[in-house]
Amino acid sequence: MTDTETRRGKGRFLIIVARDQPALCDYLTRDFVGDGEVQVILDRRRGERHEGAQAHEPARPEPERRRQPGIEQDLRSRSVVIVRGQSQ
DSSP: OOOHHHTTTTTEEEEEEEOOOOOHHHHHHHTTTTTTEEEEEEOOSSSSTTTTTTSSSSOOOOOOGOOOTTHHHHHHHSSSSEOOOOOO
């Protein structure tokens, strides 16, 4: 794989860690430091995106383009999901 392919997102991996596992996220982040093909993040899809919203404002649904079937269930059962990046 060339550097150009990596920059475009080909071959990149996103490791999503369940939000109730911050210690695991810290461990994986340290383990993959310096690896340009891997990004580790803590799942933050619930709660945080509505922090600035007023209580009376309806929540906006997540765009379907960002949803991937099974991720939420996998996070609940395994605490970690690895997603291969998509080229743009």
